[in-house]
Amino acid sequence: MRKLVILIACAAVFSACDDTPKKKYKPGSIGALNTVAVVMPNAMWEGAVGDKVREHFAAPLIGLTWDEPRFNLEHMPPSVFTGTTRHRRSVLYVSRDSVTGAQVQSDLYASPQMVGVVKGTSDSAIMAAIETHAGQIIDSIRTMEMEEAQERFRRSLSKETIFQDKFGVTLRLPSIYKVGKQEENFVWIDREIQKGSMNIIAYEMPGDSFDNDSTFVRDIVRMRDSIGKLYIPGPDVPGKVTYMGTEKAFAPSVFPAEVGGKPAAEVRGIWEIVNYPMAGPFLTYIINDPENNRKLVLEGFTFAPATNKRDYMFELEAILRTVRFGNSPADSAPAAK
Numbered sequence: 001m002r003k004l005v006i007l008i009a010c011a012a013v014f015s016a017c018d019d020t021p022k023k024k025y026k027p028g029s030i031g032a033l034n035t036v037a038v039v040m041p042n043a044m045w046e047g048a049v050g051d052k053v054r055e056h057f058a059a060p061l062i063g064l065t066w067d068e069p070r071f072n073l074e075h076m077p078p079s080v081f082t083g084t085t086r087h088r089r090s091v092l093y094v095s096r097d098s099v100t101g102a103q104v105q106s107d108l109y110a111s112p113q114m115v116g117v118v119k120g121t122s123d124s125a126i127m128a129a130i131e132t133h134a135g136q137i138i139d140s141i142r143t144m145e146m147e148e149a150q151e152r153f154r155r156s157l158s159k160e161t162i163f164q165d166k167f168g169v170t171l172r173l174p175s176i177y178k179v180g181k182q183e184e185n186f187v188w189i190d191r192e193i194q195k196g197s198m199n200i201i202a203y204e205m206p207g208d209s210f211d212n213d214s215t216f217v218r219d220i221v222r223m224r225d226s227i228g229k230l231y232i233p234g235p236d237v238p239g240k241v242t243y244m245g246t247e248k249a250f251a252p253s254v255f256p257a258e259v260g261g262k263p264a265a266e267v268r269g270i271w272e273i274v275n276y277p278m279a280g281p282f283l284t285y286i287i288n289d290p291e292n293n294r295k296l297v298l299e300g301f302t303f304a305p306a307t308n309k310r311d312y313m314f315e316l317e318a319i320l321r322t323v324r325f326g327n328s329p330a331d332s333a334p335a336a337k
Helices: 002-015 046-059 083-087 124-158 163-169 214-230 308-319
Strands: 035-039 072-076 089-096 101-106 114-120 178-183 186-193 196-206 244-246 253-259 261-271 276-290 293-304
Touching: 002 101, 035 046, 035 114, 046 072, 046 089, 046 124, 089 124, 089 244, 101 124, 114 124, 124 308, 163 178, 163 196, 196 214, 196 308, 214 244, 214 253, 214 261, 214 276, 253 276, 293 308
Parallel strands: 035 072, 035 089, 089 114
Antiparallel strands: 101 114, 178 186, 186 196, 196 293, 244 261, 253 261, 261 276, 276 293
């Protein structure tokens, strides 16, 4: 009997000393990519606060052929935000409170999930908080959505090694993409979509390219147009030469970026077929790779007439941002932000 008491006491001691945190189960999140559930009272959504949310979260994206919103917004009143509705992957929760502020919480009700919470003592205070913190919330949601898209690629990855063979890099490439063309310093892969195609091209430029900041944009256009003329022909038109160039009416937008752990320039603009009425959006990364004395150029572009192209371009960006240099496989690397 005494031995039994001692054993029970020892078990109680060891149980008390077990400080290993218990992992709480979170259901998988739901919702379409680039869609945000906006939780706020109906009157607020229909008024100035709702307008301020739309101003930031549904702002038109740069580099598309017509205006498309950054996110699709789906409004719901707080009374509806219960049960599985709380499992939405991207949420913006806006409400009146005794304090004013904003924060971003991850995996609050599901995983992966990003919940932006904005509170204020009045509508004007809430609007000021949205103005101040919208960028942080948008960046957090966008990073999560990019990682989610890249994770979905794992379901069916291509075994194609052409990027490794030609340029010494890997991409997390869905198997639906196929090699369409390859030259000594050029690779073109694509996939068919309902009304057109999604395309990725890659090539190298000398390491000392684009040294003049004052002509940077002009030099990018010249580079794209020369590559298009060499490798990307347009439809046959009697008496005319057709090829993919850069839309002359809209100068491309250029931003600093980091891709594959290396500094890069991100270029967004509109491509056109010279001497033929075809056009669409493109996204180009010019990546500095001093170890190989080169600049690696990766570009995604979409041809989808009379169709929204935001989600197509988002997929292409998600693919390009998985690039890894050397022997680090894109599939095992963390998703790029």
